[in-house]
Amino acid sequence: MTTTTPLEKDSSPSSEEKKSDTEHSDHRMFGLVTFLVADGMTFAGFFAAYLTFKAVNPLLPDAIYELELPLPTLNTILLLVSSATFHRAGKALQNKDSNLCQKWLLVTAALGLAFLTSQMIEYFTLPFGLTDNLFASTFYALTGFHGLHVTLGSILILIVWWQARSPKGSLSHDNSFLLEAAELYWHFVDGIWVVLFIILYLL
Amino acid sequence: MTLSFPPSEKKPLEGLQPKGWLRYLSFSLDHKVIGLQYLICGFIFYLIGGALAGAIRIELTSPLSDFLERDVYNQVLTLHGTIMIFLWIVPVVNGAFGNYLIPFYVGARDMAFPRLNAVAFWLIPPAGLMLITSYFINGAAQSGWTAYPPLSITTPAAGQIIWILSVLLLGGSSIFGGINFIATILKLRRPGLKLMQLPMYCWAMLGTSILVVLSTPVLAGTLILLSFDIVAHTGFFNPELGGNVIVYQHLFWFYSHPAVYIMVLPAFGLVSEILPVHCRKPLFGYITMVYSIMGIVVLGLVVWAHHMFTSGTPPWMRLFFTIATAFIAVPTGIKFFNWVATLWGGKISLNSAILFSCGFIINFVLGGITGVALAQVPFDIHVHDTYFVVAHFHYIVYGGSVFVIFSSIYHWFPKFTGKLLNENLGRFHFLITFIGFNLCFAPQHWLGLNGMPRRVAEYDPQFTFVNQLSSIGALLMALSTLPFLWNVLQSLLKGPKSGDNPWKALTPEWLTSSPPPVENWLGEAPLVTEPYGYGKKKKIVLAIKSEKEDKENI
Ligand code: HEM
Ligand SMILES: [Cu+2]
Numbered sequence: 001m002t003t004t005t006p007l008e009k010d011s012s013p014s015s016e017e018k019k020s021d022t023e024h025s026d027h028r029m030f031g032l033v034t035f036l037v038a039d040g041m042t043f044a045g046f047f048a049a050y051l052t053f054k055a056v057n058p059l060l061p062d063a064i065y066e067l068e069l070p071l072p073t074l075n076t077i078l079l080l081v082s083s084a085t086f087h088r089a090g091k092a093l094q095n096k097d098s099n100l101c102q103k104w105l106l107v108t109a110a111l112g113l114a115f116l117t118s119q120m121i122e123y124f125t126l127p128f129g130l131t132d133n134l135f136a137s138t139f140y141a142l143t144g145f146h147g148l149h150v151t152l153g154s155i156l157i158l159i160v161w162w163q164a165r166s167p168k169g170s171l172s173h174d175n176s177f178l179l180e181a182a183e184l185y186w187h188f189v190d191g192i193w194v195v196l197f198i199i200l201y202l203l
Numbered sequence: 204m205t206l207s208f209p210p211s212e213k214k215p216l217e218g219l220q221p222k223g224w225l226r227y228l229s230f231s232l233d234h235k236v237i238g239l240q241y242l243i244c245g246f247i248f249y250l251i252g253g254a255l256a257g258a259i260r261i262e263l264t265s266p267l268s269d270f271l272e273r274d275v276y277n278q279v280l281t282l283h284g285t286i287m288i289f290l291w292i293v294p295v296v297n298g299a300f301g302n303y304l305i306p307f308y309v310g311a312r313d314m315a316f317p318r319l320n321a322v323a324f325w326l327i328p329p330a331g332l333m334l335i336t337s338y339f340i341n342g343a344a345q346s347g348w349t350a351y352p353p354l355s356i357t358t359p360a361a362g363q364i365i366w367i368l369s370v371l372l373l374g375g376s377s378i379f380g381g382i383n384f385i386a387t388i389l390k391l392r393r394p395g396l397k398l399m400q401l402p403m404y405c406w407a408m409l410g411t412s413i414l415v416v417l418s419t420p421v422l423a424g425t426l427i428l429l430s431f432d433i434v435a436h437t438g439f440f441n442p443e444l445g446g447n448v449i450v451y452q453h454l455f456w457f458y459s460h461p462a463v464y465i466m467v468l469p470a471f472g473l474v475s476e477i478l479p480v481h482c483r484k485p486l487f488g489y490i491t492m493v494y495s496i497m498g499i500v501v502l503g504l505v506v507w508a509h510h511m512f513t514s515g516t517p518p519w520m521r522l523f524f525t526i527a528t529a530f531i532a533v534p535t536g537i538k539f540f541n542w543v544a545t546l547w548g549g550k551i552s553l554n555s556a557i558l559f560s561c562g563f564i565i566n567f568v569l570g571g572i573t574g575v576a577l578a579q580v581p582f583d584i585h586v587h588d589t590y591f592v593v594a595h596f597h598y599i600v601y602g603g604s605v606f607v608i609f610s611s612i613y614h615w616f617p618k619f620t621g622k623l624l625n626e627n628l629g630r631f632h633f634l635i636t637f638i639g640f641n642l643c644f645a646p647q648h649w650l651g652l653n654g655m656p657r658r659v660a661e662y663d664p665q666f667t668f669v670n671q672l673s674s675i676g677a678l679l680m681a682l683s684t685l686p687f688l689w690n691v692l693q694s695l696l697k698g699p700k701s702g703d704n705p706w707k708a709l710t711p712e713w714l715t716s717s718p719p720p721v722e723n724w725l726g727e728a729p730l731v732t733e734p735y736g737y738g739k740k741k742k743i744v745l746a747i748k749s750e751k752e753d754k755e756n757i
Contacts, residue, residue, distance in 0.1 A: 045421035137437040
């Protein structure tokens with residue numbers, strides 16, 4: 001049946017506005033999730049390529065390296081802890097404790113930067129370079145692409161922190177989209193690292 | 204029931220935006236302006252890509268490479284394919300009609316993310332310009348639209364790198380668009396409108412956007428690795444350095460088979476909108492259509508290696524991909540029979556829109572049949588990389604998608620402009636396009652079966668006559684564009700007014716003025732629960748009447 005019912009007019013525009021405001025932030029979250037699915041597919045492509053290379057392109061015995069585990073394990077811990085601290089920041093904002101929120105954000109950003117530093121140290125101590133062989137290239141491509149994500153994430157966290165700090169910033173307990181978005185992204189980047197750590201270092 | 208549109212954050216900007224045709228050159232946030240930007244921009248690239256096709260067909264009228272040098276031929280071929288796919292069909296069937304129609308269909312005032320939408324569009328012109336200027340500066344890429352290594356690694360680097368950059372930009376644009384469509388269709392539906400009441404094009408765009416979001420990033424990642432191979436001399440896909448070209452092919456086709464559905468699923472949706480209106484019957488088999496689309500989405504992700512039967516694929520892989528590909532013909536066939544059943548016994552008015560749609564149905568079925576044939580390994584090994592494949596995919600991409608684009612332009616032109624196109628000129632346009640198209644591509648089946656390889660500027664003299672026949676067809680196709688352009692120009696300048704709803708259609712975009720106001724409806728969005736309720740006279744009148752009342756109420 002075709003029906004064309006005119007909608008009931010809402011009597012109070014202000015309540016209406018408020019309602020659609022929150023709805024809007026939901027859409028942005030939904031959009032972000034869709035984007036992260038896409039981003040995840042890029043990693044999936046890289047992982048698939050790496051695993052196929054490994055399965056069908058055996059390296060010469062003298063070109064096989066044993067990766068050292070201590071540094072990447074430390075990195076894993078750094079990122080996992082940073083996910084927790086970010087979560088703390090979100091909780092603090094919910095409790096309207098902006099100061100605590102800022103502190104946790106700074107801790108998270110520091111952990112992200114620590115991760116990047118230790119990644120750099122690993123790069124400089126590895127016995128192989130980007131173009132040495134297929135394994136080396138794939139190693140740098142995967143970790144580098146992930147490192148890029150961590151870099152962007154750390155910048156994002158600092159932006160969130162800046163917004164939480166300035167009184168006129170766009171972050172408060174009832175307008176926390178920016179923080180939630182950054183947090184989701186950060187958890188995503190951590191999750192990717194765990195998969196990467198397992199596939200690249202442990203398998 | 205309350206109305207919950209996102210606050211129109213663009214309102215304050217509206218005043219700053221230019222009026223009139225200048226809008227189409229601005230960073231407009233209006234989905235209708237963006238839709239037409241996609242359409243016009245796409246059409247310009249279509250003309251450029253068409254000119255390149257003309258150059259190819261002129262070259263192929265004689266067996267020797269006398270009109271274009273071999274290197275130039277390869278560049279022209281690469282540009283032609285890339286432009287037609289990434290700058291014409293994908294942006295137009297998705298971006299142009301999607302942006303224009305989807306907000307109407309879900310009863311919204313705009314897309315979910317208007318800014319992202321504008322950004323997605325404005326990535327396209329620079330990417331296209333970059334691609335085309337590369338031809339004049341260092342020479343364009345030469346390795347075809349597939350950019351298979353090691354060819355793409357060993358041909359001149361500059362053109363290939365520009366090609367990669369531009370495809371990355373276009374892929375980004377496509378992903379942003381896909382995110383926007385998914386969010387709009389799932390999140391912005393007008394209260395009271397159920398998913399199963401949406402016009403079919405929404406389903407087609409939902410399916411397509413899922414494919415875009417899942418597969419385009421893989422292409423992006425692959426092209427980034429390829430660019431490392433070219434610039435930094437890594438060896439991902441370079442056998443000389445221990446790399447593996449087959450992995451590139453897998454990753455490439457993981458995107459590019461879905462990409463063929465990204466080009467054709469929206470066209471399916473558009474046809475499903477056009478047919479019911481012009482034959483005054485409900486769309487046949489709505490529910491089966493929805494399931495077919497979703498079936499195609501799922502299967503479309505697992506058939507990619509049918510492009511690689513000659514790439515040393517192991518037997519189990521051949522078996523799997525042959526069977527999966529054969530299965531995809533089932534939902535496709537369901538859709539075909541549904542369209543025929545929609546037409547069956549309808550009061551068909553043979554106007555340009557329906558002619559092009561019927562042309563689509565005929566061409567698409569032919570392309571589908573050769574597709575299923577190609578999925579059979581023994582046959583494919585015989586004709587892979589010959590003109591048979593060229594004929595197959597042009598039957599689908601041109602005979603299918605491009606015919607639908609023309610059909611859609613004839614159908615929605617009154618909506619876009621408030622003017623009518625000349626129907627006789629339109630029928631004439633259809634006739635020449637249809638004859639030209641079939642004359643151009645049908646003989647290529649024969650060429651392929653007899654072993655003429657594709658992508659080569661020179662060929663065995665025994666193929667000369669048939670190639671000339673094909674080139675005559677191409678000439679007709681080129682000429683057929685003239686009555687169309689003339690028609691559009693005439694209509695824009697002094698065409699008769701169309702009125703708001705010249706086709707007496709029931710889908711929501713027609714239940715407002717033509718062209719529509721900035722936020723689509725002056726009043727509330729109408730709730731259209733049965734967009735295909737044709738043949739029920741009373742209700743049509745009812746729907747149109749209450750829209751009038753809506754306007755008067757304001
Ligand atoms: C009934 C469904 C279809 C089947 C079974 C099918 C099957 C195939 C197969 C097996 C090939 C590989 C041939 C070869 O390279 O040896 C192929 C090539 C191709 N198909 Fe289809 N196809 C179908 C529909 C489509 C659609 C809908 C499109 C586009 C809108 C399309 C576009 C292409 C293109 C562009 C190629 C050539 C790619 C290249 O090598 O450059 N096909 N098809
Ligand atoms: Cu395919």
